[in-house]
Amino acid sequence: MATKSKKAAEAALNSYATGPDDRGFFGIFGGRFVAETLMPLILELERAYEAAKADPEFQRELDFLNLHYAGRPSPLYHAERMTAELGGAKIYFKREELNHTGSHKINNCLGQILLARRMGKKRIIAETGAGQHGVAVATVCAKYGMECEVYMGATDVERQAPNVARMTLLGAKLNPVTSGAGTLKDAMNEALRDWVTNVRDTYYLIGTAAGPHPYPAMVRDFQAIIGHETRKQMMEAEGRLPDTIVACIGGGSNAIGIFHPFLDDPGVAIYGVEAGGHGIDVENGHASSMTGGSPGVLHGNRTYLLQDSDGQILEGHSISAGLDYPGVGPEHSWLKTIGRVTYVPATDKEALDALQFCTRLEGIIPALESSHALALVKKLAPTLAKDNLLVVNISGRGDKDLATVAKHLGMKI
Amino acid sequence: MTKHVTRIDARFAALKKEKRPALVTFITAGDPDPETSAQVLAELVKAGADIIELGMPFSDPMADGPAIQASSQRALKAGQTMTKTLQLVRDFRASDTTTPIVLMGYYNPIYVYGNERFIKDAKAAGVDGLIVVDVPPEADDELCLPALAAGLNFIRLATPTTDKARLPAVLKNTSGFVYYVSITGITGAAAPVVNDVHSQVKAIKAETPLPVVVGFGVRTGAQARSISEGADGVVVGSAIVSIIEKSLGPKGEATDRTIKGVTELVRELRGALSAD
Numbered sequence: 001m002a003t004k005s006k007k008a009a010e011a012a013l014n015s016y017a018t019g020p021d022d023r024g025f026f027g028i029f030g031g032r033f034v035a036e037t038l039m040p041l042i043l044e045l046e047r048a049y050e051a052a053k054a055d056p057e058f059q060r061e062l063d064f065l066n067l068h069y070a071g072r073p074s075p076l077y078h079a080e081r082m083t084a085e086l087g088g089a090k091i092y093f094k095r096e097e098l099n100h101t102g103s104h105k106i107n108n109c110l111g112q113i114l115l116a117r118r119m120g121k122k123r124i125i126a127e128t129g130a131g132q133h134g135v136a137v138a139t140v141c142a143k144y145g146m147e148c149e150v151y152m153g154a155t156d157v158e159r160q161a162p163n164v165a166r167m168t169l170l171g172a173k174l175n176p177v178t179s180g181a182g183t184l185k186d187a188m189n190e191a192l193r194d195w196v197t198n199v200r201d202t203y204y205l206i207g208t209a210a211g212p213h214p215y216p217a218m219v220r221d222f223q224a225i226i227g228h229e230t231r232k233q234m235m236e237a238e239g240r241l242p243d244t245i246v247a248c249i250g251g252g253s254n255a256i257g258i259f260h261p262f263l264d265d266p267g268v269a270i271y272g273v274e275a276g277g278h279g280i281d282v283e284n285g286h287a288s289s290m291t292g293g294s295p296g297v298l299h300g301n302r303t304y305l306l307q308d309s310d311g312q313i314l315e316g317h318s319i320s321a322g323l324d325y326p327g328v329g330p331e332h333s334w335l336k337t338i339g340r341v342t343y344v345p346a347t348d349k350e351a352l353d354a355l356q357f358c359t360r361l362e363g364i365i366p367a368l369e370s371s372h373a374l375a376l377v378k379k380l381a382p383t384l385a386k387d388n389l390l391v392v393n394i395s396g397r398g399d400k401d402l403a404t405v406a407k408h409l410g411m412k413i
Numbered sequence: 414m415t416k417h418v419t420r421i422d423a424r425f426a427a428l429k430k431e432k433r434p435a436l437v438t439f440i441t442a443g444d445p446d447p448e449t450s451a452q453v454l455a456e457l458v459k460a461g462a463d464i465i466e467l468g469m470p471f472s473d474p475m476a477d478g479p480a481i482q483a484s485s486q487r488a489l490k491a492g493q494t495m496t497k498t499l500q501l502v503r504d505f506r507a508s509d510t511t512t513p514i515v516l517m518g519y520y521n522p523i524y525v526y527g528n529e530r531f532i533k534d535a536k537a538a539g540v541d542g543l544i545v546v547d548v549p550p551e552a553d554d555e556l557c558l559p560a561l562a563a564g565l566n567f568i569r570l571a572t573p574t575t576d577k578a579r580l581p582a583v584l585k586n587t588s589g590f591v592y593y594v595s596i597t598g599i600t601g602a603a604a605p606v607v608n609d610v611h612s613q614v615k616a617i618k619a620e621t622p623l624p625v626v627v628g629f630g631v632r633t634g635a636q637a638r639s640i641s642e643g644a645d646g647v648v649v650g651s652a653i654v655s656i657i658e659k660s661l662g663p664k665g666e667a668t669d670r671t672i673k674g675v676t677e678l679v680r681e682l683r684g685a686l687s688a689d
Contacts, residue, residue, distance in 0.1 A: 023551060033520055033547045035476045037572040037597055040579060179482055185473065192475045197598040199574055297520045297547065298473060310494045311525030312472040 016263035016340050019331065024213020024301075027337060030330035032212040034300045037196045042300075046214040048119045053221070058114060065110045066225065069143070070100045072107075074226075076233035076391070081361040082377075089244060089384035091377060092237075092391045094230050094258060097366065103396030104226060104254040105136035105207060111222035112205045113140040121203035123147040127191040129156055129184035129250070130321035130369070131163025132396055133207030138172035148172040151190045154182035156321055163400055181315045184325050188299055208251025209329035212300030216329050223257025230391055231261055238389055246271045246380070247393040248372040249343065250287070250323035252332045254395035263340060271380070272332060273372045275318030276345030287316035288345040289328045290336050303330040319348035319404065320368035322396070346375035352408055354378055355398060367396035368404065417564040420513040420541045421589040424463055425624045425645060435646030436461060436637070436683050437626055438653055439517065440675075441468035441484040442501050443493025445657060449667040450488070453657070453675055454505055458512050460676040461683030466544065466648065469498050469518030476546045478601035480651040483658055487665065495526045499538045506539030515542040515568060515589070520556070528556055532563045542566030542589045550582045557586050566590075571617055573597050573609070580620055590624040590645065591617055595631070601651025604630045607639050614644045634685030641686060649682055 019026040032042060052058040066072040075098065079091045096104040116124060124141050127150070128134030134150040141148035150167055154176040157164055167174055180186035195204045209219040234242050245262060247255035249272040262268040277286030286292055289304040296305040298313060306314040306326035318324045335341040346354075354374035359365045366374060370393065377392050384390065398405070406413045428435050438457050443450050457465060470488040474481060502514055516535060523531045523545065535543070543565055548556050550569065557567045566589025574597060575583055584591065593614055595605035605627075614625050627640050628648030637647045656678055660670040 032549060032551055034549065035546050035572075036549060036570045036583065037476075037574050037594065039549045039551070040574045040576060179479070180473070180486075189473050189475050193478075193599050196476060197602065199597045294525075297524050299475070300547070302524075305521075307521070307525065309525070311522035312489060313521070 026331045026334035029333040073229045086381040089381040089388040089390035094393045097397035101136045103132045105133045108222045109136040109140045116203035123202045126205045127187040131160040138167040138170035142170045151187040154178045209253040209256045210251045220256045224260045226257040227261035242389040242391045244269045244390040246373045252329040258393045270341045272343045273376045274345045275323035276347040277317040287318040290343045301330045303333045322369040346372040350375035365398035368401045370395045434641040435463040437464040437648040438462040439466040439650030442498040443488035444484040445487045446491040460679035464513045466515045466517045471519040478599040480601045480655045484654040502538040513541040517544040544568045593627045634681045638685045
């Protein structure tokens with residue numbers, strides 16, 4: 001027994017996958033920086049999540065929903081023409097855009113709605129930027145007949161009309177947020193204000209791997225199914241693990257989901273692609289918190305933030321509303337600091353080019369978010385050997401972005 | 414840990430002799446502009462404020478309602494920074510060496526300024542205590558313990574969700590006073606239920622010798638008086654910054670109504686708390 005626990009301790013020391021610690025920290029990042037009113041609630045959430053994780057019945061129910069409701073596993077698809085065109089790495093797409101509701105967001109929502117039900121909560125609140133998470137939340141609330149309120153920046157409500165209609169159709173109450181700049185961070189502030197007011201019956205269903213502990217770890221765990229499936233599917237397709245993994249990063253939930261099961265495989269090179277907007281050198285013109293920001297504390301966790309020298313949060317900019325967030329999940333901040341993952345930006349223009357490139361070569365319209373990952377693939381794949389197995393996470397489908405894309409390309413729809 | 418006697422401790426000791434609760438007033442530093450803010454600060458004391466809570470403006474005040482959100486935005490727009498906030502305290506101290514000043518706000522502007530540097534500069538400027546909304550007792554080693562060691566009070570919020578099991582952890586490193594948040598909600602929201610507040614304050618006082626001050630949702634003299642029964646003071650914030658907001662001219666500039674409006678309310682509050 002003693003030897004075994006010593007071994008486990010040694011393994012933990014050499015592992016990138018054991019975080020967070022019991023206070024919710026990944027190195028200096030993460031933690032629980034919330035007002036006292038919310039502390040008892042997130043401690044209760046942590047206990048409830050730990051209990052659910054240990055309950056086989058919870059996992060069985062989630063597996064069932066993933067299979068029959070979300071349509072998992074999502075395929076691992078060999079993008080032959082893109083591979084040939086780029087002339088380097090063998091490119092695979094992890095097809096999260098084929099999930100129910102059109103993105104990876106459903107993975108997390110199914111997990112958290114089961115948890116909310118176990119906790120006896122009646123009312124669900126959420127924040128959303130592009131509306132993908134809002135739609136996924138409204139979907140699971142419709143399925144379980146739960147009251148649902150979504151906070152969305154007024155600016156985003158205007159530019160994401162189709163998702164607004166979907167949420168309304170699904171029965172969610174949409175609350176446009178006009179405070180601050182009326183974007184995702186303000187929606188998150190407003191959701192936190194709702195939670196602090198309605199503490200007894202309300203469950204806050206956070207959409208990304210950020211916020212106070214246990215959210216970053218919990219959302220990661222629910223999204224890690226992406227990486228676990230990729231591992232298995234690549235073993236079946238190629239008989240070995242991939243060499244390279246690429247995903248886009250806003251808050252970073254799709255990325256941590258595909259990265260996490262590979263963190264302890266030293267042969268797997270991992271890249272996260274942030275929103276470079278108009279360019280990293282443009283003041284407040286990008287949303288690359290790690291490449292162009294600095295550590296700070298916002299929305300319950302310490303992480304890299306877009307902020308000025310006085311600690312005031314900047315809005316940031318990205319063509320993709322889903323990446324337009326001034327922070328990033330704390331585990332990414334830690335993975336950046338220790339150097340396990342390489343984080344790079346891709347600009348609006350590069351993402352737009354990559355979207356068209358993918359659409360024409362593969363007949364798959366990726367979301368603008370995922371197109372940032374593809375922008376790196378375009379640059380990276382030609383530099384890699386032909387036997388380098390590269391997986392890029394296609395986190396969502398691009399239908400929601402047609403208006404934005406058409407506008408930038410001067411098309412009329 | 415060494416016990417420092419701060420201006421806050423001295424003020425509560427004096428109020429105890431006077432047998433009246435403390436009137437704690439909140440304004441945001443730099444709202445609506447640095448000069449007016451300095452004037453308001455001085456006038457608060459003249460009008461009867463016993464303790465000043467000075468908000469350090471932040472772009473994302475998650476625990477605050479619309480009134481204080483807007484005051485933060487006004488201050489930031491007028492160019493307020495942490496350095497200017499500390500300067501405001503320093504200037505105030507040049508003419509007032511007894512009124513306690515508590516800086517209140519969120520962690521990020523402090524963290525980015527640098528915790529050690531902040532504690533040193535705040536102490537040197539004449540700050541007496543800190544309320545940092547999003548640093549819970551679980552993170553005491555980061556800011557609370559160094560602040561206490563430097564002789565600052567670290568004032569913790571207790572809330573209706575702080576249950577009996579958790580209360581000792583909340584009180585453990587609290588000093589100066591305990592700030593009881595009278596509602597589950599944001600600042601300036603619905604008025605608290607007086608009876609609930611009284612029983613909660615009683616429960617907290619049973620666990621600590623520290624003064625207990627009640628805030629969130631207190632707007633009028635009558636309310637302040639009924640809420641403060643059994644407590645050691647009340648905090649009024651949103652009502653004051655709302656008056657500032659309403660007094661502003663078309664371009665958001667201070668007018669002669671700005672200071673007048675604030676002092677009238679503070680006098681009313683003080684009158685209600687002082688009455689027998």
